[in-house]
Each structure stands twice: as C-alpha cells, then as structure tokens.
Amino acid sequence: MNQRGQTEMIGLVVIVILITLGLLFLAQFALNEKPEKKIFTRKELAYSGMSAILKTSVRPEECGTFQPQLEIILQDCALYGDSSNSIYQCQREGQIEESCAFFQTTVKELLDATVKKWGKKYWFESRIIRVQGGNPDPLITFSSNNNPDIPECQGERDSSGLFPLRIGDAGLIESELYVCD
Amino acid sequence: MNRGQMQSTETIAVLFIFFILILFAIIFYYNYQKVALTEKQEELLGSRAIDTATRVLFLPEIKCTNRETPEDNCIDLLKMRPLAAVASLTESPSYFENSDNKEYYFQLFSYAKITVKQLYPSDESEWVLYDVEKPNWHKKEPTSFIVRLKDETAGVNGQPKYSFGYLQVEVYS
Numbered sequence A: 001m002n003q004r005g006q007t008e009m010i011g012l013v014v015i016v017i018l019i020t021l022g023l024l025f026l027a028q029f030a031l032n033e034k035p036e037k038k039i040f041t042r043k044e045l046a047y048s049g050m051s052a053i054l055k056t057s058v059r060p061e062e063c064g065t066f067q068p069q070l071e072i073i074l075q076d077c078a079l080y081g082d083s084s085n086s087i088y089q090c091q092r093e094g095q096i097e098e099s100c101a102f103f104q105t106t107v108k109e110l111l112d113a114t115v116k117k118w119g120k121k122y123w124f125e126s127r128i129i130r131v132q133g134g135n136p137d138p139l140i141t142f143s144s145n146n147n148p149d150i151p152e153c154q155g156e157r158d159s160s161g162l163f164p165l166r167i168g169d170a171g172l173i174e175s176e177l178y179v180c181d
Numbered sequence B: 001m002n003r004g005q006m007q008s009t010e011t012i013a014v015l016f017i018f019f020i021l022i023l024f025a026i027i028f029y030y031n032y033q034k035v036a037l038t039e040k041q042e043e044l045l046g047s048r049a050i051d052t053a054t055r056v057l058f059l060p061e062i063k064c065t066n067r068e069t070p071e072d073n074c075i076d077l078l079k080m081r082p083l084a085a086v087a088s089l090t091e092s093p094s095y096f097e098n099s100d101n102k103e104y105y106f107q108l109f110s111y112a113k114i115t116v117k118q119l120y121p122s123d124e125s126e127w128v129l130y131d132v133e134k135p136n137w138h139k140k141e142p143t144s145f146i147v148r149l150k151d152e153t154a155g156v157n158g159q160p161k162y163s164f165g166y167l168q169v170e171v172y173s
Helices: A002-031 A037-056 A072-082 A099-116 B001-057 B077-083 B104-109
Strands: A089-092 A095-098 A121-130 A137-143 A161-167 A171-180 B061-068 B068-076 B112-120 B127-133 B140-151 B161-172
Touching: A002 B001, A037 A072, A037 A099, A037 A161, A037 A171, A037 B061, A037 B068, A037 B140, A037 B161, A072 A099, A072 A121, A072 A137, A072 A171, A089 A099, A089 B161, A095 B077, A099 A121, A099 B112, A099 B140, A137 B127, B001 B104, B001 B112, B001 B140, B001 B161, B068 B077, B068 B161, B077 B127, B077 B140, B104 B127
Parallel strands: B068 B140
Antiparallel strands: A089 A095, A121 A137, A121 A171, A161 A171, B061 B068, B112 B127, B112 B161, B140 B161
C-alpha cells in the first residue's frame, strides 16, 4: 500500500513538472515576439530624417541670401574644413560659425526636436572617401547624448542607408543616420 | 477503516489535487490571454497609425513631384496649403473633411488626426489636414515621420526651397 501511494505521488509530481514546463515554454514564445512596428518606424525615421536634413535650405540670415541646402554646407565642410578658405561662413545668434560647426549644430537641433523628442536615440556620421583611396576619414560625428565619449546606437539599430555626395574631384562624402531605442 | 476505503480516499485526494492544478492552469492561461489580447489591440492600433501615415505620404493631392517623378517623404506646400484647415480655426474644416469628400477620405483615414508641422528654416507653422475624432475614444496612438516640405515659389534662382518638418498621425480606438 505504501509503494502504491508513493507511485501515485511520483505521478502527481511528474504532472506538475510537465505543466510548469509547458507554461514556461509558452511564456518564452510570448516574450520573443518581434516588434515589427518598431523596426519599420526606426528605419523610416532614419531614411526620411537623412533625406530631409540634406535637402533643407538654411535661413537667409544665417548663411547668406543664397540659402544653400545643408548638403552644400556639408560639402563645403569636407572641402575646406574649418579653414578661412571656406565659401560659407554662417552665423548663428550673431556668432560666426564655420561650415562644419554650423552643420553639426543645426542638424543636432533638428534631430533633437524630432527623433530624440519621440523617445529614440540616434547616431549621425559623415565620412570622406578620398579619390586616391584609403580608408574613409571621419568628418562629422555626433549623437543624441551630449557626451562624445559615449557613442549611441552601437547595438540593435536601423540605418538610413548611405547618402553619397560628390565633392568635385576630391572624392565622396558618405553620410549615415542610425536610429535606435 | 478497511483497505477499500483507504484506496478510495487516496484516489479522491489525487483527483482533487489534479483538478486544483487544472484550475490554476486555466486561471494562468486566462490572464495570459487577456494580456495578449490587450497587446494585440495596441499592436493593431500602432499598425493602423503607420498605415494611415503611409497613405498620407503617398497622397497625390499633396505629394511632391519633380517633372512628374514623385519625390519620397516630401509634401508640396503649394498643394497642401489650400487643402489644410488653419490650425487655430477649428470651425473651418479642411478639404479632406468637407461634406463632398468626407466619405472618401474617411474610408482612407477613419478616425484620425493628421497634422503637418514645419520646424526649420521658417518659424514653426502647423497645418491640420484631417481631424475626425472618434466619439468616446479611450486611446490615441501617435506616429510621426520626418518629411521635407517643398515650396516652389520660395526658393532662389528658380530652385524650390525645402524645409524640415514632420507629419504626425494620431489614430483613435
């Protein structure tokens, strides 16, 4: 009688274990669902953000009445850097800014007012590829956090894709915007 | 107590515990399904927000074209301004809401609020393209996309001027 009772207890324990395993299995699937909406939104934000940034015209009081687009300012930055040979010397709040600094400040403000405000992080990168070859040189890099020592979006992220800009015979600028949660 | 009674008692106890376990499993499954259903509803609402925003971005009434080639993620201000309601005047509906077109655009957008905002270089401006609020709504799901706003008349040397802005779509459930 004791043996039979023990056998029944073992059976009960096995049932409990099986039910627990089944529930854990179910919970695991529930937690691993792909957030497709999240991925689509990030990709679309990155692509549309980059596309809008490069084509946006600057204010007439900032870089002259010609109102160049930000991609022109970026090309100027790549060709002349922050030197005095720069074609565009823009100003912001009465202070003169070289084209590289102006581009970075303006684009960061726009991305902070949109991407960052909507609860996402970003990482913007422009690189120069010289005609004579070699590795791309970083040109402008910044992210949604204000600490340059802590890069953002190094893990799971979505990219705008590469947006190339020719800089005459000097080479090519590649710009890319990464958006992450 | 004789042996038969002992065995019956044991069997009843085992069955009792077994049914208690089944009850716990049912309660757990019910709660899980309830949470899963709520999450599914939110997911569908989010999908609807993205679908609506995508439809707006591809509307020929406001989409930019460059010599008949459509431009992605771009809204033509010259086309959009006459169609939009002035954001501060709630009594004047937009083109998409007036009586002749209401049913057609309601089929496209359903209960939603569609706003276009310009951030740079001009001072902030806002246009409401569509605003049909659902009665007794309990949840709103906003989705925003960055767009270029093209103005053919404001550029220099015949070139169009592009501004930076965003499209915000709020759907109701």
